[in-house]
Amino acid sequence: MSSYDVIVIGSGPGGYVCAIRCAQLGLKTACVEGRETLGGTCLNIGCIPSKALLHATEMLHEAETNFEKMGLKGKSPSVDWQQMQAYKDDTIAQNTKGIEFLFKKNKVDWLKGWGSIPEAGKVKVGDEVHEAKNIVIASGSVPSSLPGVEIDEEIIVSSTGALSLGKIPKKMAVIGAGVIGLEMGSVYARLGAEVTVVEYLDTITPTMDGEVQKQFQKILAKQGMNFILGAAVKGVDVKNKRAKVSYALKKDNSDATLDADVVLVATGRKSYTDGLGLGELGIEMTDRGQVKTDGHWATSLKGIYAIGDAITGPMLAHKAEDEGMAVAEVLAGKHGHVNYGVIPSVIYTHPEVASVGQTEAELKDAGIPYKAGKFSFMGNGRAKANFSADGFVKILAHKETDRILGAHIIGPMAGDLIHEICVAMEFGAAAQDIALTCHAHPTYSEAVREAALACGDGAIHA
Numbered sequence: 001m002s003s004y005d006v007i008v009i010g011s012g013p014g015g016y017v018c019a020i021r022c023a024q025l026g027l028k029t030a031c032v033e034g035r036e037t038l039g040g041t042c043l044n045i046g047c048i049p050s051k052a053l054l055h056a057t058e059m060l061h062e063a064e065t066n067f068e069k070m071g072l073k074g075k076s077p078s079v080d081w082q083q084m085q086a087y088k089d090d091t092i093a094q095n096t097k098g099i100e101f102l103f104k105k106n107k108v109d110w111l112k113g114w115g116s117i118p119e120a121g122k123v124k125v126g127d128e129v130h131e132a133k134n135i136v137i138a139s140g141s142v143p144s145s146l147p148g149v150e151i152d153e154e155i156i157v158s159s160t161g162a163l164s165l166g167k168i169p170k171k172m173a174v175i176g177a178g179v180i181g182l183e184m185g186s187v188y189a190r191l192g193a194e195v196t197v198v199e200y201l202d203t204i205t206p207t208m209d210g211e212v213q214k215q216f217q218k219i220l221a222k223q224g225m226n227f228i229l230g231a232a233v234k235g236v237d238v239k240n241k242r243a244k245v246s247y248a249l250k251k252d253n254s255d256a257t258l259d260a261d262v263v264l265v266a267t268g269r270k271s272y273t274d275g276l277g278l279g280e281l282g283i284e285m286t287d288r289g290q291v292k293t294d295g296h297w298a299t300s301l302k303g304i305y306a307i308g309d310a311i312t313g314p315m316l317a318h319k320a321e322d323e324g325m326a327v328a329e330v331l332a333g334k335h336g337h338v339n340y341g342v343i344p345s346v347i348y349t350h351p352e353v354a355s356v357g358q359t360e361a362e363l364k365d366a367g368i369p370y371k372a373g374k375f376s377f378m379g380n381g382r383a384k385a386n387f388s389a390d391g392f393v394k395i396l397a398h399k400e401t402d403r404i405l406g407a408h409i410i411g412p413m414a415g416d417l418i419h420e421i422c423v424a425m426e427f428g429a430a431a432q433d434i435a436l437t438c439h440a441h442p443t444y445s446e447a448v449r450e451a452a453l454a455c456g457d458g459a460i461h462a
Helices: 013-024 038-047 048-063 080-103 179-190 209-221 319-330 360-366 379-383 416-426 430-435 448-455
Strands: 003-009 029-033 109-112 116-119 121-127 130-135 141-143 171-175 194-199 226-228 233-241 243-248 256-261 262-265 268-269 304-306 345-349 353-356 370-376 394-398 402-412
Touching: 003 013, 003 048, 003 116, 003 319, 038 048, 038 080, 038 141, 048 130, 048 171, 048 179, 048 268, 080 109, 109 121, 121 171, 130 319, 141 233, 171 243, 171 256, 179 194, 179 209, 179 262, 179 268, 179 345, 194 256, 209 226, 209 353, 209 394, 209 402, 243 262, 256 360, 268 304, 304 319, 304 370, 319 416, 345 416, 360 402, 370 448, 379 448, 394 430, 394 448, 402 448, 430 448
Parallel strands: 003 029, 003 130, 029 109, 130 304, 171 194, 171 262, 194 226
Antiparallel strands: 116 121, 121 130, 141 268, 233 243, 243 256, 345 353, 353 402, 370 394, 394 402
């Protein structure tokens, strides 16, 4: 029986980061993973492959719409779907092999197989039982579905199936206007599919800033995506390899149907802890089936911790990574910390959408006095030159102290631009601090500075 200081169950972003950090802090560490490759959902069937397809189809869009404007003339490229899939698969392989290399470099043992916890201090993998002073559950999440909608990963697909369709559909229905639905929907819309998004709520991306929601929907509609909002999906019937989505419009309770070659169910994800034996151990769970933890990510059973999608909070890879590093610090006798008020979220469509901190609606509900500084990318020289002038930057600052409370960006490279605000918020910066910081010209980041200036005496280029 092998013995470790820490055994991490799951090698997704939370798990592998936790394992590597534990090893770096001098703890003998192993990581359990049943997949053939490391990296969990994110690297194998989530973040990384979806970004590869988003990048490829964005390049196609550029070639079809903007190349000629720049004097780049010639026949538009044709789509070789199998080659695009091969590019995606190669991207996955490079990243997962990279994690394997990092495990070897940091002397983290990979326990290959699916893990369970027969009792505190022990992890069973296959027929072998390993001892551990501490166990970290990083088992991630799986796609959730709706009653009456059975995913077969061929006609009715989750995000997993949507990454590897046999061919590009002519018509695609997307159930859910969240991050996954809009990202994958935009991929297939660029590839020529007629994409219709069906959403239960009256807005897309429900947790986003209200102004961002409206402009985002307009931009996606301009790109060819259709939206049916305020619609409750009742079921999906498959006949002769075609699907029919039945839904009821909430405004008048009228019934309607939508035909599609493929239906993507993008109604969110749920924590996955099946097979770990948590019920038998008596570990406390939340009403939503997540592992209940305290302020230090400890479960109700001593020596067992949990992080990432297995616990409460936003299901984001970088949130799991932060928790993974924090738990490693705790297990090494140090102080682990995650600032949950400064966790950015990004949608990798074109343009990108990113946010951090509070929205205007949240500030109003909390009765916090604030001011908003907004700047359109139409006033940004680099964005205009690159045909990327759609969108804006909005910074929310406290009305009296000028301290930054949140930011919301829709536009080019929004997912990268948001981190200037994240760093500022970590230091408790005021909008004026950004406004007085020299930004290189011409860059997209100047729009962030202009929004900060708009929180004061006014933007220069507005």
